[in-house]
Amino acid sequence: MKLDPVTLRLFVAVMEESAIARAAAREHIAPSAASRRLAELEAQLQVELFTRSNRGSQPTAAAYALLHMARSVLNELDGIATQIKDYGRDHGSGLRGHVRVVANISVITQFLPAQLQRFLAQHPQVDVRLQERVSTDIARAVADNEADIGLLNHGSYGEKIQLRPYRRDRLAVVVPHGHALVRRRSVRLAELVQYDWVGMHAGSALNHLVTRAAADQGLQPRLRMKVTGYDALCLMVASGLGIGILPEGSARLYLGTLPLHCIALQEPWAERELMLCVRATETLSPVTQLLAEHLCQPAAD
Known part of the structure; x- marks a missing residue:
């Protein structure tokens, strides 16, 4: 055969x-x-x-x-082609290979760019292929061998993947300059429901988290619109179309360029744990193992 x-x-x-x-x-x-x-x-x-x-x-x-099985075989074939091509280009000695990474928007906007820059500076012959997806799709992609490493929100995703601690982040509220809350240093969820909101799309982990927390408190946010990215959310908030909730690290990317103010969200669920996942039943390739270890290193002070 x-x-x-x-x-x-x-x-x-x-x-x-x-x-x-x-x-x-x-x-x-x-x-x-x-x-x-x-x-x-x-x-x-x-x-x-x-x-x-x-x-x-x-x-x-x-x-x-x-x-x-077909995805696994084709991935191995692609890896062979990439590594041999590198030898043909006479790059000299060093780690070679490719790693397929899928990550959610929170990881990509807060942590991943600097981490990948450092890793690829040390290993320039490694090919890292990155895609953005929501956490549930990330877990499925890793389990089905569409990706080698996933970076996602903590949760229960089944026995086909193995989770490792990655980073923690904290949610914050962004409001436009001149808003009634602009002088506040922190705010509770119950104080926000009187204002219009700009929220993330229904499939996102952030939308699910905020919607569930509001339901648990018997609150009904005035959701004016939903968007698919933090850039769109911040642009809409800056235009006065509502307030928004997003990770503090992501919000700070826009504070210098948009008329926004960032306020701490004082809720127990506002601090989130982000995880790295790999397939549970397979031995990682050397290059995948090295990248996974690099990503899971504690953040520098």
Whole structure:
């Protein structure tokens, strides 16, 4: 039995796109050729990967099992290509490889840029590929071998991933200059519900945390709009469209350029624990292990 990478990439694309036509276009293969390759793959493996009906094709349990294995194999092949290419460029000795990292917006805006800069300065031949996602998607990406390292909010994400302490952050309130709260050094959640809010989108961990905390206190915030990033949130608040809650470290990035004031949020849940996660059942590659250890080092004073 010989499984070629082209067919495996096509199979992964079909699973991710949920349509043979879109997957074929993504992999630059004719739809008829893609269908033929999938049929040949099923014949080689002697297992049905898709149940076909007049409503389309649905992945079987075997398809989901193969998806995890195919991603692992393709990732290893990509790693080989990257490392050998580095030798061909005569970069000399040193650590080589690539690491796929997924992180939430809180980590990316507060901690990750400086950490990655230091790591890549020490290991210039390592290729770090970074994507931003919400915490639940991060856990799933690591568990399904779409990523090697995840950085996310603390939570329960199942037994397929292993969590390590990463950093702690604290939530704060941002208000525009001239707001009634601007002279306050701290504020409670109950004091904020009389004002319009600019909130994060419904799928974000921050939205879930604030919504749950408000419900626990019997409060109903006046949510005027939802946005998908801290930059948009701060721009809307600076324009006087409401107040916002976001990590203090992220808020401080905008204080010098936007007419904003940052106020401490005095709630027990305002201090959050951020975690690093890897797959629980696999030995990490040397370069992934090194990056994970670097990220988990205590913050410098």
